[in-house]
Amino acid sequence: MSELEKRVYTSQSNVQHPWKMIKDMLQDIKRGQDLAKRLTIRDIKALYRQSFLGVLWAFIIPIANTLTWILLNASGIIKLGESTSLPYPIYVFTGTMIWAMFLESMQSPINLTTQNKSVLAKVNFPREAIIMSAVYQSLFNASIKTVILVIALAFLGYFGGYTLLLFPLAMLSMVLIGTTIGLMLTPISTLYTDISKGLPLIMQFLMYTAPVIYAIPKEGRMADVIRANPLTPLIETARSWLTGSMGDFLPEFFIINAINLLLLAFMFVAYRLALPILIERMNA
């Protein structure tokens, strides 16, 4: 008979044995693969099972947003700065779609943790499966958006050409940075509903500090704010690749992604550490 697996539970934080913790985590990630896939398929099925419009919802809301901004801009009620090389409707449509990818990826880990509360509280399984499933689901949703984007842009005469091949990378980076931020918020938002209540408000505000609905101004305080936003290079690069140019933010794009990958790995560890404490308090 093979050596029995030994588990030790104490009050001590696993942080004190980082190597063992990371080893355990990698093992659990492997073990959770299958489960993550099953969770993903289940949730995606459930999402569209009771919906008439189904996948269409993926772009109904961004299109409605786009139309709002186009209308506001065209009527002159709001002056949205100088134009870019792209026509404004294209700019704002790509912007809102890319932003929606980020936003959904951010909410995904929070929602999945809350949804699976009762299972988490009663069954011991690799918790990493939840995060992996969150990433898979975000990737699925973002892919649908991408397909719609590419078709719509081609229809409007903006077929991106060879840079389109790079877009999946940009999409992945939007999903991953969303996941990282979502994971940072998950522990607190599991305890306090204030986070999920306040989040839409904060995100609305955050959107105005990124080049989503208007181009980066040439100068001024707002220009500094937008340039300082780490999301700016990601969004700009994604949009450039969609519309057929390489963009002005390539170095920043790769630096931010590298930092994000590190942060994401760190958040995986944090999630693992936080869950037993959350389970105890969330009383599912």
Add this chain to the structure above:
Amino acid sequence: MAEDTLVRVEHLAKKFCRDLKTSLWYGVQDLGAEFVGKKKEEDIQLRNKEFWAVRDINFELKRGECLGLIGRNGAGKSTLLKMLNGLIKPDKGRIEMYGRIGALIELGSGFNPILTGRENIYNNGSVLGLNKKEIDGLLEEIIDFSEMEKFIDTPVQYYSSGMKVRLGFSVAAHMKPDVLILDEVLAVGDSGFKIKSFNKINEIMRDAAVIFVSHSMPHIANITNKVLLMENGVVDYYGENITDGIERYFGLFAGDKERVEYNEFATIEDMKVYASAKYADDPSRKLPAIDYRDPIRIDLDLKLKPNVEWFHIKLQITDKDLKIVGIYDSFQFQEAIKNDRDLHHLKITIPNSIFIDGEYSITVFIQQRDPINSKWNLLAVYRYWRKFNMKASAGLGYVPAVVYLPGQCEVV
């Protein structure tokens, strides 16, 4: 292999907070402490509004042993199980677990309601660390045992609670766990499945350590070989004497306190239960002790209201589980007693008491039968008015029965 320790619990403690808002705030603090990783066990103290839900629990379990975890609701049993299963962290102490752990903490909790029974078997299996091939091999056995062939491709959300338990138990039992943790889940199954499950647990026990929570003492007596009785988070009894543990468990209930339920038309002035002659002079015994097959002798002094003409006496004997184990009704054996005096001295004898060991209470009913419509009218009820102890077994221990049947076996 039979002698290795699979579960070792040392000085285990867990605290909980009574107030939700405070609890959430402590949660935030705990998160911080967890990430920083600095925590000294000596420093852990109760914060405001906290209490120890589990305190200083120690035990060990080897392969082949079954620990019965008993105690009242809220004694800390489920908290202990959650810590053992790694769902929540201890605040003090240490748990060591070896091998594959199968746990059934709550009914069907491991199931995903939207998925079918079959898909859930695979999910549960992969959670427990089995790969698809291993589960393929076990699938048929699991479905067979659960007797759920017909519904295995139905989403679990349409299962009844009994069906969920069947499938849940079958999965947990067939994953060849080294440690099997069962919270009070089998209670939901029907008797046929219960019997099957207990046989299965006995089979699993040969190669595993089992921790079993139940409020059903006959089950505990049947399958465990160690008991741990918890009361207010601490160990009240831990050992291999199952009978002692169960006796102490029953002793925790103050529910069988004597009380006058109704005495409108009659009052008991005095009542005495006689001990067997052997114990009669023993002042150390709080309750009269009666030997197996000795008579139960009772003296009863009664006063009845003058408007009562005739009456009967009924005695109801209940065990510590508050289960009625015997009834004596004077109506069955004799004419009604005439209320012709101020104070009645009654002597009641139940000739042959064959109850199993334990403590018993006697409830007295004084009643009257309406001669016209044959209905019974209660004159008085004295609930659990007197208690006595049965001394029956010659070392049989706790048995899941009510009486020892007297009998003889002859070689012919």
